[in-house]
Amino acid sequence: xxxxxxxxxxxxxxxxxxxxxxxxxxxLAAARDLGMNLYENxxxxxxxxxxxxxxxxxxxxxxxxxxxxxxxxMPGILIGHNVAVGDKELAEQSALCRQYAQRLSDVPALLHxxxxxxxxxxxxxxxxxxxxxxxxxxxxxxxxxRLHAAWGADAVRGEWCQIGFPPLNSGRWDDVAALDKSRFxxxxxxxxxxxxxxxxxxxxxx
Numbered sequence: 001x002x003x004x005x006x007x008x009x010x011x012x013x014x015x016x017x018x019x020x021x022x023x024x025x026x027x028l029a030a031a032r033d034l035g036m037n038l039y040e041n042x043x044x045x046x047x048x049x050x051x052x053x054x055x056x057x058x059x060x061x062x063x064x065x066x067x068x069x070x071x072x073x074m075p076g077i078l079i080g081h082n083v084a085v086g087d088k089e090l091a092e093q094s095a096l097c098r099q100y101a102q103r104l105s106d107v108p109a110l111l112h113x114x115x116x117x118x119x120x121x122x123x124x125x126x127x128x129x130x131x132x133x134x135x136x137x138x139x140x141x142x143x144x145x146r147l148h149a150a151w152g153a154d155a156v157r158g159e160w161c162q163i164g165f166p167p168l169n170s171g172r173w174d175d176v177a178a179l180d181k182s183r184f185x186x187x188x189x190x191x192x193x194x195x196x197x198x199x200x201x202x203x204x205x206x
Contacts, residue, residue, distance in 0.1 A: 006038025
């Protein structure tokens, strides 16, 4: 067992004119001298979650320097991202996770840090959430009649496969529609995590 003690930095180390591999190395040496054994960086993203060779050279350089100074490297891949996303964006994000695993899997002391500052913001992509919500309802309840039986007919807004999100909340403790909303939100987060962890493990089992 090993207790990892460290601190985080941000994507500014890659973007600032005053930062470069020499300053990174000095900072990492100081971190190790202070007793740290983990170096976390909240990495940046680009539109479509597509990075170019210059980006990966910088990430590889930082990974190499952390190993030189005997620190565990913990790159933050999708920090602060919203888990309420559609299939297309989820696939783009998973592709980025897969690239991290492919390009850094040879780093001996590495933690793939997918996300530690989750957002669950359904209003950001309402159409995607509406699609996922109806997919989830269909899997859970099966038919409109069964949904009426579970929620009560008055609580169902819309036709089958077009049920509105969020459902009306009566404020009752036994409101099944409100409970289903929470179950669905939990499902969104689990779906997001599972997709990206699976993408990493396809290429980096360790």
